[in-house]
Amino acid sequence: MPPRTRSTELTTISFVAELSTIEGTTLVRLPDEASEQLPSRGQVAVRASIGGHHFETVVEPDGRRGHWIRVDHGLQEVAGVRPGDSAEVTLQVASEWPEPEVPDDLATALGEAASEIRDAWEDITPMARWEWVRWVQATSNPQTRHRRVEVSLSKLASGKRRPCCFDLASCTDPSLAKSGKLRDVS
DSSP states (O other), X not given: XXXXXXXXXXXXXXXXEEEEEETTEEEEEOOHHHHTTSSOSSOEEEEEXXXXXXXXXXXXXXXXSOEXXXXXXXXXXXXXXXXXXXXXXXXXXOSSOOOOOOOHHHHHHHHHSOHHHHHHHHHSOHHHHHHHHHHHHSOOOHHHHHHHHHHHHHHHHTTOOSOSSOOTXXXXXXXXXXXXXXXXXX
């Protein structure tokens, strides 16, 4: 087998997987063989299709060297799938990252911040913005989250482009993870 490289070639990764649910969130776990073809154990921006419906997303790490994809209700509807169904999935690593959905608390703080902080936010890459959003959202404790928003602004003001001391390969959704690992299906 040829060695794996980190080239920008658009290799198509195809697999069939079952949609499952954890705490009301529907997702697809990538089979190990599919995750191994991705260039990172952390988040990876992809162009994807489920059941023939095309979309752009960021594949999330599961904290176990694998990945998963959130399948929201709208995507389930257009793709004609629901939890318990198996679906054909295709992925291609995207050359550009989509913009993250910035949570309200961080968006408000950025909007109220000094212009140099807003400029710094606009100057970093979408991938870096995804990392800041993940870091802020990686806690269910409201005080910790508030502090992370404050620290994000402070670090951006001091020239930091990414959060530090943050395991990019861990599952950071507190409603889906335990100890940085995607929980099993409920």
